[in-house]
Amino acid sequence: MIERYKAIEKVLEYVGDNDLVISTTGMISRELFTIQDRPGNLYMIGSMGLASSLGLGVCLMQPKKRVFVIEGDGSALMSLGTLPLIAAETPSNLTHVILDNEAYESTGGQPTISSDISIAAIGSASGYRNVASVKDTAGLDGALRDAAAMDGPWFIVVKSSIVHREGIPRVTHTPVELRDRFKSQASGH
Amino acid sequence: MPIDAEQFWGALKARGYDFFAGVPDSTFGAAYKSMLDDPDIRFVPAVREDVALGVASAAYFSERKGGVIMQNSGIGNVVNPLTSFNLIYKVPVLLIVGWRGYGGPPNDAPEHWVMGAKSTDMFELLGIPCEVLEPDDLEGPLDRLLSKINDLQVPGALMVRAGVLE
Numbered sequence: 001m002i003e004r005y006k007a008i009e010k011v012l013e014y015v016g017d018n019d020l021v022i023s024t025t026g027m028i029s030r031e032l033f034t035i036q037d038r039p040g041n042l043y044m045i046g047s048m049g050l051a052s053s054l055g056l057g058v059c060l061m062q063p064k065k066r067v068f069v070i071e072g073d074g075s076a077l078m079s080l081g082t083l084p085l086i087a088a089e090t091p092s093n094l095t096h097v098i099l100d101n102e103a104y105e106s107t108g109g110q111p112t113i114s115s116d117i118s119i120a121a122i123g124s125a126s127g128y129r130n131v132a133s134v135k136d137t138a139g140l141d142g143a144l145r146d147a148a149a150m151d152g153p154w155f156i157v158v159k160s161s162i163v164h165r166e167g168i169p170r171v172t173h174t175p176v177e178l179r180d181r182f183k184s185q186a187s188g189h
Numbered sequence: 190m191p192i193d194a195e196q197f198w199g200a201l202k203a204r205g206y207d208f209f210a211g212v213p214d215s216t217f218g219a220a221y222k223s224m225l226d227d228p229d230i231r232f233v234p235a236v237r238e239d240v241a242l243g244v245a246s247a248a249y250f251s252e253r254k255g256g257v258i259m260q261n262s263g264i265g266n267v268v269n270p271l272t273s274f275n276l277i278y279k280v281p282v283l284l285i286v287g288w289r290g291y292g293g294p295p296n297d298a299p300e301h302w303v304m305g306a307k308s309t310d311m312f313e314l315l316g317i318p319c320e321v322l323e324p325d326d327l328e329g330p331l332d333r334l335l336s337k338i339n340d341l342q343v344p345g346a347l348m349v350r351a352g353v354l355e
Contacts, residue, residue, distance in 0.1 A: 042250075044274065046273025048269075050242075050270050052243070053239070053240040053242075054274075055247075056233075056244055057210070057246060057255070060208075060231070060233070060244075061248060061251040062251060079239075081236035082236065082243075084236070085234075085240060175277045178278065179250075179280060183249070183250045187250065
């Protein structure tokens with residue numbers, strides 16, 4: 001298992017300056033903001049489950065840009081229907097990363113059902129072009145390297161551990177500030 | 190006279206709307222198929238209304254115009270994304286909403302009675318501007334709504350009753 005914070009750090013190693021990152025509500029966005037705040041990051045501070053559908057739309061609007069969607073097992077399970085929709089639309093520029101810690105950690109660590117079922121199998125059955133399930137940093141590095149080299153949509157499930165870190169702030173930009181800077185990055189000017 | 194489907198989509202395209210996501214409704218009749226057949230419209234057949242809203246919202250970030258097609262029974266499904274995404278990030282989207290159960294009982298089937306009577310109240314409660322498409326007036330309601338959407342930078346709903354579009 002990989003500490004989620006370190007998994008996000010690893011994903012960011014593969015995110016280029018012009019790439020776009022959409023992250024789900026709660027601790028994932030807060031940790032991404034803490035590790036590397038960048039204009040191409042759109043932190044979705046609410047609307048749990050919406051990151052994947054917005055990410056799909058961004059992929060279709062900007063087929064030449066690489067798009068990362070980073071969410072947890074809870075939000076992926078909440079919008080399960082979006083997975084086959086993404087597969088059906090086949091955005092080759094999408095890397096969809098699920099940080100699976102088997103819990104709703106942002107609300108206090110209550111368990112999800114993902115300890116009993118395989119989210120990676122759901123990704124495969126949904127029809128993603130490429131699916132990887134990784135349990136350690138080397139595995140994640142390999143999957144991200146493959147995703148950079150081969151067309152998506154990629155579905156990478158990262159088994160993550162729950163480690164409580166002190167001092168992870170809330171996102172300090174207002175939603176409209178986040179909107180405007182992401183729009184500049186996405187539309188290329 | 191009902192509004193002709195090609196005229197309807199033509200008016201939307203002329204105003205920059207060429208990217209839609211949604212869920213069908215019988216209210217739209219042949220206009221839905223006419224949209225699917227239109228080579229100038231990109232449509233994503235979303236699995237649910239909130240997913241459609243997420244997909245269509247992406248247009249804004251590319252300086253394009255996005256729309257959602259939905260039945261009013263799906264209004265409940267978009268309340269969370271509207272309130273915790275579009276209304277706080279100020280991301281406008283045009284919602285084209287088939288209005289089943291217009292006027293409440295005894296119109297339409299029982300499953301449409303409650304939302305049929307409350308649809309515009311729901312949007313009003315959320316601060317989502319709303320206009321009703323009329324058979325003899327396409328551009329009036331549409332332009333009033335788009336003007337509010339652009340001024341307020343929020344989604345707006347165009348309500349479509351049975352028989353208004355063909």
